[in-house]
Amino acid sequence: MPDSSEDQPSDVSEAASPPTRVTLKEIAAHASVSRSTVSLVMQESPLVAAQTRERVRASAQALGYVYNRGAATLRSARTSTLGVIVHDIANPFFSAMVAGIDETLQRRGYVPFLATSGDSPERQARLIARLREQRVDALLLCPAEQTPACVIASFAGWHMPCVEVMRHVGETPHGDFVGADIPSGIAAAVAHLFAQGHRRVALLAGAGDHSADRQRVTGYREAMQRAGLETEIRVHRGELSRRAGLERTLALMQSPSAPTALICHNDLVALGALLALQRLGLEAGHDCAVVGIDDIDEAALAEPALTSIATQPRDIGQAAAELALARIDDPRGDRRRIVLPAPLEIRATTAFPLGTPQESS
Amino acid sequence: MPDSSEDQPSDVSEAASPPTRVTLKEIAAHASVSRSTVSLVMQESPLVAAQTRERVRASAQALGYVYNRGAATLRSARTSTLGVIVHDIANPFFSAMVAGIDETLQRRGYVPFLATSGDSPERQARLIARLREQRVDALLLCPAEQTPACVIASFAGWHMPCVEVMRHVGETPHGDFVGADIPSGIAAAVAHLFAQGHRRVALLAGAGDHSADRQRVTGYREAMQRAGLETEIRVHRGELSRRAGLERTLALMQSPSAPTALICHNDLVALGALLALQRLGLEAGHDCAVVGIDDIDEAALAEPALTSIATQPRDIGQAAAELALARIDDPRGDRRRIVLPAPLEIRATTAFPLGTPQESS
């Protein structure tokens, strides 16, 4: 598709608006060819002769032409546009994911519409409607909690590819899906903690009811069972902010049967937990191990450095965008479920066997 | 503008595509009115009779109509679309700002295109070209470093409103601008630090050459002069990540004339500085004061809590979006420069007079 010129019309550069807008017709007149030929040039069609192509390009440049993608869309039904709905762009996981999406799309000449649902199905429904009106070529959706299954199902009916990202509605993804293999990461974390001597390994989960949440809980349950720790299973549900992580950990660690290791729903919660331990005078990694999920930049820099299950949001964003583009090219190909590995990054907060005294620094 | 129906066509909900797409024409036939009338209903025009309006709405709903904004755009030259270009969406300041933008736009039925320039003027130029092709109604731009002045100037020529956010090219904003009053915040910080007994107050600035950077440096210089500390002025330039903040502080504090207080370009750098102090066995707020800029969520939760100049990204995003929408409605109104206050949030990292011993906890 055309990558139009970047400078203004070279005639009256100041003041009044040139009342004639530049369209294919003007270029055609200027280059003495037909509108159709100009259109072919704009589409980089191999049909036009090299010489003609150059002449047309020069005319377009000279007149300060800007391709009108909207008009093209009307006829060709392609917008080079893609919708992205997440619940919260301020969450570092999603902003990194969006960065990955943007990177892939820019390379392919697509532009993303970004919108945030705030985890509200109503707002999400409004956004979907709006993106349909804009005729996006596909949608990347991290579905809000409580999204009814019919929402995802309807996309097929109205011929709009939809890739679910990170979460999916229903037990198993209904169509295309991209996510991270968090259960394996949790299994690795539990095994690692077990090897370090931990038995009372608790999970700080979310209070929500979506697949990303359930996945963590069942992953944790199964891993604990495999380690023979079914009696030690403790799932604590609650909010997921940094502040909530702090408060929840404060409460938890002061209870009679405090755990010796925490696996947290995400790094924000885990970083909050680190703060709580610090306030309690406990040393993370010695008195209590902590594992986060996502491995955001901050994890490696925290003090002590946070062990985390790396969900690699940027890669997920890229994979999701690529899948969406592939689906646009081949709408009736087989649906795909891409699950990227989520390796455990072991750092100071789980580096020492339980009970190891901390050395003075 | 229309907020179309949310459910699928009620006839053949499964399998094959209904080969006739639903347009105004189909609705017109179904409701026995003309295309024009249906169009007026979709535009919520007060001209149509209430009864007719209802009948048309019912038909649209029944047929599963989806408004085609692209087609409307072609005639009316409004897209209900707006471009947003920032350098890095993964930066918490910008992701919060984008959240504010999105919030305001959603209320007004607009959808934002989001793109990231990575601070590269070439990439930025490509993105601007692409957004022009999409005919966005306006652009919110945080200009990349080294953006040539002519880029901003050309927007007026091609009739696309552009609001510069946080940074502006040239000495003073060329057109509409929304930013934060960082110089006043820095002045308050210097005065506060001075009152606490600090004299060697250093600035950890960026290495860049854009207004947001210069603004901090001159704000700092002038504040130091006003405090009679012109001989203590130390501007250190370098990278701006959390990691860079850590490394730069490590180097700085081990130099012979280490400062007693640091003002950092942003909170990420300041949080890096806190980590550095910790590693050096120094107590932030006692051995060395630290001030950040932005007041991201994390600042209040850091240990010790970080004093920060609150640039309030969400408010800035909202203000910028509102200004852009106002400019769309009134393209030739007076240009506006909105500078939001950036109050100093005093917390533990500057809470104690210089030399106060730390109490044991």
Add this chain to the structure above:
DNA sequence: CAACCCTTTTGGATCGATCCAAATCACGGA
């Protein structure tokens, strides 16, 4: 009953590109 006004509705032209079938061109071979 005609003239007039106000509210509603309407047909046809239009926005700027793409699609497609048909026309044109260039050139070598019969």
Add this chain to the structure above:
DNA sequence: TCCGTGATTTGGATCGATCCAAAAGGGTTG
């Protein structure tokens, strides 16, 4: 010279909405 063939180019219809000037309906009034 005429024809076939492949490479280019072209006119006109089309996508789905909006705009506008004009028409139709429905009272009221003189």
